[in-house]
Amino acid sequence: MSSGLEGEEAVIPPRVTRVVLIVLWIGLLAWSAESWAETVYVQAKTAQLRVGKTSLDAVVGNVKFGDALEVVGRDGSWVEVKTSAGARGWIFANKTSSSKPSGTNDTLAKLGQSMRGSDASATTASAGARGLDKASEGYANRAGVSARDRDAVDRMTAYQIPDQEVEEFLREGGLGEYAK
Amino acid sequence: MRNNHGLAAALVALSMTVAGCAEVQRASEDIARQSGNPRLAGAIHGVGNVVGSLFPIGYEEESSIGQAMALQVVARYGGVVDQPELVRYVNLVGRAVANTSDRPDIPYRVAILEHESINAFAAPAGYIFVTRGLLKQVRNEAELAAVLGHEIAHVSQKHILDVIQRSKRLAGVTEAGLSYATSNPAAFKSVIDGAVKKLLDEGLDQDKETEADTIGEVFATRVGYDAEAYVNLLTRLRDLKGDDRALFKTHPNFSARIEAVQKTIQSKHLVATGVLLPERFARMTKRV
Structure with missing residues (x-):
């Protein structure tokens, strides 16, 4: 009889346990949120980290699309960040995003492509460094696209401008981080 | 024996394809083909394509x-x-x-x-x-x-791409058209012509x-x-x-x-x- 009573005293009612657990959980969440630093992601093909918050400041590092950066501070159009490798510098705010960009070929798209087993994008054997891919060449043949128009799309596909020249173009126009 | 191989291959292919495992699907397809059952291999390939067509275009x-x-x-x-x-x-x-x-x-x-x-x-x-x-x-x-x-x-x-994937008529062709763009150019042409019509005419x-x-x-x-x-x-x-x-x-x-x-x-x-x-x-x- 007495041992039964002792047993009852030792048991914590389940409701109390639940409340304690919820309080602990909320506390843990609040602590975690405090300790997490703000992260931004590179929302540009490439971007430079600079010593200071102007485009005239020296470049201390380069980052690329999708890279995660820890925010150290903000000032106007610039964000001071730290890379996972520990490099620290200022990046133009318009080249960052608070949400992680999905990227062009996400896992689902790759999986789907793998299942469909498409090899349509392989370029034709005669194409060399550039050329229409097999599917497009087949299409051009069936649709009767002229050699002139095929060549136009071929040249369009191969058309490239180095990133550095785009950067120079922005600088000349006072665009992006080169705004006057 | 052939049937056992075939059945096993089919079951593996179905379960793994639905689970999203393209490699296993291809392996199952090979097993079916090697066991002398090209029709089953074709069916497994088809299952992969149908499931694959549900995923975004890469x-x-x-x-x-x-x-x-x-x-x-x-x-x-x-x-x-x-x-x-x-x-x-x-x-x-x-x-x-x-x-x-x-x-x-x-x-x-x-x-x-x-x-x-x-x-x-x-x-x-x-x-x-x-x-x-x-x-x-x-x-x-x-x-x-x-x-x-x-x-x-x-x-x-x-x-x-959304237009291509959403269109019911084209969706069926998308599966074949993209998988077999080189071996079935007529299907691929149909996809492209439909998309061009939407872009330029409609x-x-x-x-x-x-x-x-x-x-x-x-x-x-x-x-x-x-x-x-x-x-x-x-x-x-x-x-x-x-x-x-x-x-x-x-x-x-x-x-x-x-x-x-x-x-x-x-x-x-x-x-x-x-x-x-x-x-x-x-x-x-x-x-x-």
């Missing part, structure tokens, strides 16, 4: 679609302008906008169509076109950036056009171009063509587009920076 496939559509756009619009400096300039503006767009990690190329109509198009995978006629209406670089921003937004939002749906207007406006202003530039261009085109004569009957009219862009400017606090660059535009486009 960049390589998108690239094939974009390139084939580009061929038809160039053919229908009289070829492209061959003026290297001008082509380089519109590509620089395009790249400036694309590099800080929501999809900067694919190549974008802009071609000028040898056509006097006022128009611009985007095919998947970054194939962008503006007509000579449109360039004649543009007055500064900020307006050109906004036009290209609109087209880049069609690419970043995968509007044409026009995309209103919600996609409005989305491209508003997102493109954001892309152009991210680079620092004046937020009011696109409103000015759309207003000029409305005055020129009339409000009821939007580019396609499916397009929202110019007044609705202008209103949507103005709302975006307000809600996203986009800035009239004053960066229009009319001199650079005039210098680079004097031979349009």
